[in-house]
Amino acid sequence: MPIGKATFKLKEAIVPTRRAVIYTRVSDTNEGNNGVSHEFQETACRSRAAELGYEVIEVFRDNFSGKYLHERPELSRLRELVRQGHIQAVFVWKLDRFSRRLAQRVICVQELRDHGCQYISATEEISDSPEGRLLESILGAIAEFEVERTLERSQAGIAVLKGRCLPICQGKARYGYRYIKESRTREIVEDEAKWVRKIFEWCVGGDSSMVIAARLNRFGVLCPAVGRGVKTRGASPQWHSSTIRSILKDASYAGAPMVSGKKRSTAEVSRKGHKRTEKTNPAEWWKAKDPTPPLVDKETFDHVQEALRSRRKTRDGRTAEYPHLLRGMVKCKICGRSMSPWKTKNPAGKTYFYFCCVSRQMGCNCGNAVTPIAWLDEQVWSSVVNLMRDKDAIEARCREFMKENKCDDLERDQAAHQSKISEARESIQRLIRMLGSSDDPEILTPLQGRLAELRSNIEAHQSEVRHIESKLFTVKNQAYALQHWAEACQVGGEIIDEENVTFDYKRKLLKALDLQVFAAKKSIQMSLGLPLVIPDSSPGLAASPTSPAARPDVRGAITTRR
Ligand SMILES: [Zn+2]
Incomplete structure (x- = not known):
C-alpha cells in the first residue's frame, strides 16, 4: 500500500538518530597484550553500532579489574550520562566487559533499562547465549518482585487508612468537590458546587432531569467530564439526563460519609487501553470518619428522592x-x-x-x-x-x-438513469484520450466544453438516482x-x-x-x-x-x- 510506505518513510524522517556510547575495559594485568586492547574492542563495537544504525557519541575506557564495579571512574561517568536519558544504547565487546560478576551486571543492566537504554554486545547475541537467557530470567524476576513490592506497599497503606477510618482519595472527586490528599478530606469547589445546588433546586421545583440538562447546556456550563479535563473518547461533552440523575441520587451531597474501597484497580488493561477495576467485597468497605461537607440539606435531598420515585414511569x-x-x-x-x-x-x-x-x-x-x-x-x-x-x-x-x-416503475427508472451514467462515463474516457493526443486549440476547446457538459449530466442523473433510492426505501x-x-x-x-x-x-x-x-x-x-x-x-x-x-x-x- 502506498499510504503505508509513505507513513513508514515519514517515521524514518521524524525519528532522530539513535545515540550510543561504547564501553571498553582492559584489566590491569595482561588482557591488553592478548589482542583485546581498547582499540580492538572499540573497532568491533563501532562496526556493530553502524550495523544497527546507532551513532556513537563517546567512548569510555577503563583500565580496571572486572571484579569491582563502583570504583571505575569511566563507568561511573557513563552511568551518569545514561541517567540523564541522552543515550539509547551501550555497546560492549563482550558481556563480561561491564563486570565479571553476574550480580553486578544484573544491577547495571537493570539500571540501563530503567532509563530506556539497551545493553548490546558486539560479539554475542544476548538473548541467544545461555548467559543471555539467565540474564533475562533474572531481570524478569526482578521486575515481578518490584510489582509485588509496590502492591504490598499500597495494600499496607490502605490497611492503615481503613484502621483510621480515612478515605482513599484516589482519582477524581465527585462533581462539586476536590480531594485534599494531605488531610484525606473533600473540599468544596464553589464554581461547581453552585451548579449542584441549582440542580437540586430545579428538581424540587418540578423540572425533569432532561430539562435540567438542557438548561445547563444552554447556560454553557461545562459538564463534569470536560470541566475537569477528563479525557472522553468519542463521548459528547454535554450534560445528559443520566448525569443529572446520578448527581440527584448521590447521598454524599447531603453529607453522607464517604465510602471507600468499593473498587480496586487491577494490573489489567482493556483492549482500548483503559485501566480495569474490580469491585471489592462490600464487607471490606469502610466509611470515612470525617463526613463530606454537604451541599444541600437533608430535607431537600429526601424531597428529591421522593420526587424521583414518584416520577418513575411504569412499563406501560x-x-x-x-x-x-x-x-x-x-x-x-x-x-x-x-x-x-x-x-x-x-x-x-x-x-x-x-x-x-x-x-x-x-x-x-x-x-x-x-x-x-x-x-x-x-x-x-x-x-x-x-x-x-x-x-x-x-x-x-x-x-x-x-x-x-x-416499486417496479421506480426500479425501472433507476436502471435507466444508471445506464445513462455509465454511457456518459465512457464518452468522458474517449474524450480524455482525444484530448491527450492533440495539441490543436481549435480541436481542444469544443472538446473541453463537451466534457464539462457530460460531467454535469452525470451529476444530474446521480441526484435523480439518489432521489429514487430514498423513495423506494420509503x-x-x-x-x-x-x-x-x-x-x-x-x-x-x-x-x-x-x-x-x-x-x-x-x-x-x-x-x-x-x-x-x-x-x-x-x-x-x-x-x-x-x-x-x-x-x-x-x-x-x-x-x-x-x-x-x-x-x-x-x-x-x-x-x-x-
Ligand atoms: Zn410548541
Whole structure:
C-alpha cells in the first residue's frame, strides 16, 4: 500500500538518530597484550553500532579489574550520562566487559533499562547465549518482585487508612468537590458546587432531569467530564439526563460519609487501553470518619428522592398518579416538539392534568396553550373507534396505496438513469484520450466544453438516482408497515365493540396504529404514521368535531419521523 510506505518513510524522517556510547575495559594485568586492547574492542563495537544504525557519541575506557564495579571512574561517568536519558544504547565487546560478576551486571543492566537504554554486545547475541537467557530470567524476576513490592506497599497503606477510618482519595472527586490528599478530606469547589445546588433546586421545583440538562447546556456550563479535563473518547461533552440523575441520587451531597474501597484497580488493561477495576467485597468497605461537607440539606435531598420515585414511569407509560393513554404520542401543533403530561392544583386542591409543549420548560416558549388530558384521550379514542368500524374504507385504501406505489416503475427508472451514467462515463474516457493526443486549440476547446457538459449530466442523473433510492426505501417500508397496520385494524376492530376495553389494550392498539396526535389547545390533528389518507366521507378521523381540517398531513409526518 502506498499510504503505508509513505507513513513508514515519514517515521524514518521524524525519528532522530539513535545515540550510543561504547564501553571498553582492559584489566590491569595482561588482557591488553592478548589482542583485546581498547582499540580492538572499540573497532568491533563501532562496526556493530553502524550495523544497527546507532551513532556513537563517546567512548569510555577503563583500565580496571572486572571484579569491582563502583570504583571505575569511566563507568561511573557513563552511568551518569545514561541517567540523564541522552543515550539509547551501550555497546560492549563482550558481556563480561561491564563486570565479571553476574550480580553486578544484573544491577547495571537493570539500571540501563530503567532509563530506556539497551545493553548490546558486539560479539554475542544476548538473548541467544545461555548467559543471555539467565540474564533475562533474572531481570524478569526482578521486575515481578518490584510489582509485588509496590502492591504490598499500597495494600499496607490502605490497611492503615481503613484502621483510621480515612478515605482513599484516589482519582477524581465527585462533581462539586476536590480531594485534599494531605488531610484525606473533600473540599468544596464553589464554581461547581453552585451548579449542584441549582440542580437540586430545579428538581424540587418540578423540572425533569432532561430539562435540567438542557438548561445547563444552554447556560454553557461545562459538564463534569470536560470541566475537569477528563479525557472522553468519542463521548459528547454535554450534560445528559443520566448525569443529572446520578448527581440527584448521590447521598454524599447531603453529607453522607464517604465510602471507600468499593473498587480496586487491577494490573489489567482493556483492549482500548483503559485501566480495569474490580469491585471489592462490600464487607471490606469502610466509611470515612470525617463526613463530606454537604451541599444541600437533608430535607431537600429526601424531597428529591421522593420526587424521583414518584416520577418513575411504569412499563406501560403510566405514572403512579395518572394513566396517560397518549404519553409519547402527542406533539405540539405549532413547533413540532413533544408535549409532556403535567399537573397543577387549584387553590381548592383539585388537580388538573394536561399536555404541555416541552418548549415551555426549555425556556423558549412557542406560545401553544395546554391541552387537557382527559378531553384529548376521549377525542382520540372515539376517532379511533370510528375508524376501526369502517373496515371497508381501510381495506380499499390499503389496496389503492399498493397499486399507486409500484416499486417496479421506480426500479425501472433507476436502471435507466444508471445506464445513462455509465454511457456518459465512457464518452468522458474517449474524450480524455482525444484530448491527450492533440495539441490543436481549435480541436481542444469544443472538446473541453463537451466534457464539462457530460460531467454535469452525470451529476444530474446521480441526484435523480439518489432521489429514487430514498423513495423506494420509503415505499418498501410503508408497504411493510401497512400490512402490519391492516392486521392491527382487523384485530382491533373485533375487540373494540366490547364494552370494557382495558387501558393496556387501548394503549397497545394505539401504538400498533403508530398514532401521532398534533395538539394546540382544543384543536387536534391525527396522523397514523402511515400513508393512509382517510377519504373525507369516512366517518373516521374527519369526524373529530373540533378539527375541521382533520385530514392529516400524513406524508409530511412520515418524512420527518423516519
Ligand atoms: Zn410548541
